[in-house]
Amino acid sequence: MSASSFLGLLVNNPAVILMVGALMCIATPRHLASLIMLAATALSATKLYSMGLGEYGTIMVFGETLTTVRIDALSRLFVIVFHIAIALNIIYAWGGRDRAQNFATLGYPAAAVGGVLAGDYITLFIWWEIAAITSVFLVWAPGTRATYVAGMRYLAIQVLSGVLLLGGIVLIFRETGSLEFNLIGLRDADGAIKFSALVIFLAFGIKSAFPLLHNWVQDAYPKSTISGTIILSVFTTKLAVYSLARGFAGTTELIYIGAVMTIFPIFFALIENDLRKVLTYSINNQVGFMVVGIGIGTAGALNGAVGYAFCNIIFESLLFMSIGAAMFRTGTSKATELGGLYRTMPITMMFCLVGALSISAFPFFAGFVTKGLIVDGAAEAHMFWIWLTLLFASAGVLEHAGIKIPYFTFFAHDSGKRPKEAPLGMLIAMGISAVLSIGIGIYPEPLYALLPHQEQIADYKPYTAYHIIEQLQLLLWAVLAFAVLILIKWYPPEVPSVNLDTDWFYRVPGRGLVLWAAGASRATWNATWRVLSDQIQNVMGRIYAVHGPEGQLARSWPIGFMALWTSVVLALVLILSFLA
Amino acid sequence: MSDDNQHGHEKGWADNPIFIRGFLGALIISAVAAAAAGFNPAWQNPHHHFTGEHMPGFFATLWRLATPVFFAIYGFAAFAFIVLAGQHLRKLVARKEDYYDERE
Numbered sequence: 001m002s003a004s005s006f007l008g009l010l011v012n013n014p015a016v017i018l019m020v021g022a023l024m025c026i027a028t029p030r031h032l033a034s035l036i037m038l039a040a041t042a043l044s045a046t047k048l049y050s051m052g053l054g055e056y057g058t059i060m061v062f063g064e065t066l067t068t069v070r071i072d073a074l075s076r077l078f079v080i081v082f083h084i085a086i087a088l089n090i091i092y093a094w095g096g097r098d099r100a101q102n103f104a105t106l107g108y109p110a111a112a113v114g115g116v117l118a119g120d121y122i123t124l125f126i127w128w129e130i131a132a133i134t135s136v137f138l139v140w141a142p143g144t145r146a147t148y149v150a151g152m153r154y155l156a157i158q159v160l161s162g163v164l165l166l167g168g169i170v171l172i173f174r175e176t177g178s179l180e181f182n183l184i185g186l187r188d189a190d191g192a193i194k195f196s197a198l199v200i201f202l203a204f205g206i207k208s209a210f211p212l213l214h215n216w217v218q219d220a221y222p223k224s225t226i227s228g229t230i231i232l233s234v235f236t237t238k239l240a241v242y243s244l245a246r247g248f249a250g251t252t253e254l255i256y257i258g259a260v261m262t263i264f265p266i267f268f269a270l271i272e273n274d275l276r277k278v279l280t281y282s283i284n285n286q287v288g289f290m291v292v293g294i295g296i297g298t299a300g301a302l303n304g305a306v307g308y309a310f311c312n313i314i315f316e317s318l319l320f321m322s323i324g325a326a327m328f329r330t331g332t333s334k335a336t337e338l339g340g341l342y343r344t345m346p347i348t349m350m351f352c353l354v355g356a357l358s359i360s361a362f363p364f365f366a367g368f369v370t371k372g373l374i375v376d377g378a379a380e381a382h383m384f385w386i387w388l389t390l391l392f393a394s395a396g397v398l399e400h401a402g403i404k405i406p407y408f409t410f411f412a413h414d415s416g417k418r419p420k421e422a423p424l425g426m427l428i429a430m431g432i433s434a435v436l437s438i439g440i441g442i443y444p445e446p447l448y449a450l451l452p453h454q455e456q457i458a459d460y461k462p463y464t465a466y467h468i469i470e471q472l473q474l475l476l477w478a479v480l481a482f483a484v485l486i487l488i489k490w491y492p493p494e495v496p497s498v499n500l501d502t503d504w505f506y507r508v509p510g511r512g513l514v515l516w517a518a519g520a521s522r523a524t525w526n527a528t529w530r531v532l533s534d535q536i537q538n539v540m541g542r543i544y545a546v547h548g549p550e551g552q553l554a555r556s557w558p559i560g561f562m563a564l565w566t567s568v569v570l571a572l573v574l575i576l577s578f579l580a
Numbered sequence: 581m582s583d584d585n586q587h588g589h590e591k592g593w594a595d596n597p598i599f600i601r602g603f604l605g606a607l608i609i610s611a612v613a614a615a616a617a618g619f620n621p622a623w624q625n626p627h628h629h630f631t632g633e634h635m636p637g638f639f640a641t642l643w644r645l646a647t648p649v650f651f652a653i654y655g656f657a658a659f660a661f662i663v664l665a666g667q668h669l670r671k672l673v674a675r676k677e678d679y680y681d682e683r684e
Binding site for chain 2: 266392496
């Protein structure tokens with residue numbers, strides 16, 4: 001390949017444009033960073049728009065064709081919302097001076113964009129790993145020991161996902177002879193699980209935080225900086241959702257995995273005191289809805305899954321942003337230390353409520369017009385228990401994201417804190433997110449036009465009487481239950497605590513095991529060394545006795561020295577002659 | 581908690597009993613209205629996927645009777661269950677805030 005065509009390949013990849021912008025943030029004056037990042041995002045978006053649907057940037061490597069940029073209906077939807085999220089995050093963190101964090105603010109989403117656009121496994125793998133490495137700078141950004149250790153744990157898990165992906169790719173290539181990234185499916189024609197597919201499934205599963213593989217999210221994300229947590233919350237899990245939608249649509253196992261994902265975080269979120277951590281459990285729960293939709297795999301459920309991913313990125317970020325603003329002003333995100341902020345942060349409170357209503361899927365908000373597709377998908381597939389589970393989980397979303405987040409931050413007991421309203425950059429970012437959340441809810445057609453299965457969505461009407469009534473019954477009566485529990489004082493108070501989750505296994509016994517293994521190998525080494533050094537000392541002692549100043553052959557130093565060297569040289573000659 | 585905060589604990593509009601009563605009243609009225617609306621046949625889902633016909637007799641009748649307000653009952657019950665049952669998870673997993681600090 002010529003140098004100019006390689007250059008063309010790079011310039012024509014939106015992800016590379018973003019990555020160049022990220023690298024420029026390291027080299028240019030700090031106060032220009034936000035401007036450069038926004039310009040790079042605009043340039044990348046323009047590039048995407050001008051390219052339109054199609055496959056670009058194909059290269060031949062070792063006789064295999066790689067498609068570095070594939071824009072179809074599925075990838076287009078994700079890159080559009082990724083660009084919206086990037087722009088909002090830059091505005092939210094406007095004026096940030098930390099070079100490493102500025103780099104990651106753009107470099108990490110760039111990798112996610114690259115991964116979504118990848119048309120083959122090799123390109124996907126490369127961006128997959130870049131996403132892991134760039135994102136860890138956000139976890140490390142606060143610069144404390146706790147964040148350093150958490151960042152290492154995070155990196156280990158992310159790289160493990162990458163290694164599994166690479167292993168799966170090798171296996172799949174051996175089976176099919178193709179590197180094209182399309183539908184994989186977990187089972188072969190006979191219904192047996194394909195090992196190669198299973199390995200890739202696990203790689204995607206780690207990044208999308210399947211149950212028991214989920215806890216890196218809660219471990220790493222809330223330890224980042226205020227804006228870092230928001231950026232992290234968007235990309236890794238949604239890149240994984242995209243990958244599942246691409247590779248494993250209609251995989252029945254995903255329905256059950258997703259259903260569990262929607263349920264268990266609800267209970268952890270209920271008892272969690274750190275509101276940013278509550279929202280990380282909310283990520284698990286929300287991704288669960290998407291995973292169920294992908295697993296059902298009908299046109300409607302798939303439209304719902306990816307459409308919901310689009311909306312979720314906007315309103316979940318909005319919730320993270322409003323808690324971030326409260327934290328920026330008060331220094332804490334703990335429910336026990338917050339409360340009553342509505343007095344002095346009314347605009348942030350309004351934006352938070354919009355996010356809460358959207359994620360709870362109240363009619364005329366973004367969640368409603370896409371979540372219904374997933375729930376209806378389960379009903380149309382006659383999956384009664386899955387349908388019931390999704391409705392139960394919807395009540396759970398209302399509890400932890402719809403009520404707990406705004407209630408304990410802005411209302412509940414008065415913390416006595418009277419912080420200023422959020423800074424302008426934060427308000428603008430939250431404002432745009434809120435407008436989008438309501439806008440999509442009232443007028444979903446532009447979003448629907450982006451969904452991959454147009455034949456299905458053409459017949460779908462979100463605002464039928466029964467859709468609205470059923471949803472309002474579910475949500476209003478759940479809010480009523482909340483009011484009753486508060487009035488009769490049965491709603492549990494927030495308690496400052498750390499709640500154990502699966503990370504306990506590797507943070508306490510796992511770490512203990514590693515420390516024990518390190519100690520044991522150190523002790524073994526020391527013992528071996530002691531025995532060896534004793535023997536060497538012995539030998540040296542004997543040589544000293546003969547050749548030393550007091551020795552037989554050392555009436556004077558030079559003689560002893562010469563005798564010693566003579567014997568050494570003789571020995572060497574002997575060995576050499578043997579070898580020759 | 582910053583009780584020594586110079587602004588003190590003055591009441592805001594959300595602490596006003598009139599607002600609280602108004603909010604609760606509006607909530608109850610709209611919740612009841614949503615439940616009542618479920619009984620209008622014109623507003624019901626024309627193609628119910630779960631009609632309860634495979635259930636044993638008693639449950640089938642119950643299912644049919646409850647269908648217009650199924651979402652209301654289920655929403656209330658699910659929420660109450662999550663809060664009342666979920667808080668007991670604390671007994672199993674809650675630790676002191678410095679739990680990991682001591683161990684890492």
